[in-house]
Amino acid sequence: MRATNYILPVIVIGVAALLSSIFIVDEREKVLVLRFGQIKQSVTEPGLGFKVPLLDEVYSFEDRILSLETPVIEVTPADDRRLEVDAFVLYRISNIVQYRQALGAGGEREAEIQLSDILDGQIRAVLGSEGVTSNTILSPERAGLMERIRLLADARATALGLDVVDVRLRQTNLPEQNFDATLRRMIAEREREATDERARGSEAALRVTALADRNYETILSEARRDAAIIEGEADAERNRIFAEAYSRDQEFFEFYRSLAAYEEALKGTNSTMVMSPDSDFFNYLKSDTGARADAASDGN
Incomplete structure (x- = not known):
């Protein structure tokens, strides 16, 4: 009876110790095991893990893609037309050991602050670089600019254990105080x-x-x-x-020409001509000459 009284508590303690030494890693997360603040394990695959009870602490980190919206940034492109832009960023924790070492206990909040600072600098650098105008930012070339920002931000974020998956410029607006001046310049x-x-x-x-x-x-x-x-x-x-x-026929030809002259001279209803009766103009209107013309015509 006394043995049973001792064995049962030992079993309970042993089971409790065993259960407290087991932890479960979900497929949506990664896990670090720390002992007195020092990293002892890095578990990136889902399943069961083991730790030393009371000595080890388990910290979980998201393995899914996370999102971040940057605050509004004012940039000045090459054409000096100031714009207000904000970005939407997708990122993930790629290296939890480096992530923990770089950010300490700040976790996701500290990661967002530092990543936002990185994006702020890279957005200003790309959109304010030579050859990039406000028209470029608003054109289909915008996609190439976003990829440049992503690559630059990803290179900087690697030191934090982060991968920048995508960067999207959401709104691109004119500052309120510059709107009228810009509109006049565009006009x-x-x-x-x-x-x-x-x-x-x-x-x-x-x-x-x-x-x-x-x-x-x-x-x-x-x-x-x-x-x-x-x-x-x-x-x-x-x-x-x-x-x-x-x-x-010379004589008939002269007669024909005379008739044509008469017709031309006597056109109209009120024609008046003053000339001598023995004028050559009326030569073929005389009876003997007209008879000769008729004879000549009959002969032809």
Whole structure:
């Protein structure tokens, strides 16, 4: 009976000691075992772990990707147009031993403070570097800038045992006090560009107009030349026909020309002519001459 009284407490103490020496590592975390503040174990795989009861302490660290939102940062790109930006960062603890040694007991809060300082410096360095303007930050080239920030921040964060997984610039705004001045400058730039475009358009219009005028004069002169040639050929053909007709019957030809002259002279309803009755103009209106013309016409 006395033996039972001693054995039972020993068993209970032994079971309690065994249970207190076992710890469980979840798949979402990593674990450090410390003894009097010194690192004794680093457990990164899920499962059961063992420690010395009462002497060892177990500290758990997140193995999942963590997020951090940086405060608003004012940057000045190469075009001196100040912007306010803030970033969203994804990171994870890659080396828990280095993480513990660098940050001590500060843990995640201290890690966020130091990582935020690192990002602040790298965002200012990249967005304020040569060749980076506000238009670049607001363009598709923004993705390349974010990758540069991530690489620089990751190189600095390695000393803290952290990996920077991703950096995203969320908002990019103008400071309130600079908004009106920036807007006026943008308007002035657009007006200058519009003036340049109008000047180039006017110059192009003058070139087109000059070319059209030159082509017009060329075409017109060619047309006049061709018309003169055709008119000369027509006059020559007309004279040839008249000469041929005159050679066939001189008297009838003179009669025909006289009739044409009468028709031209007596056009209109109020024509008045004053001339001598024996004028040659009325030669073919005389009876004997008209008879000769009729005879000549019948003979043909």
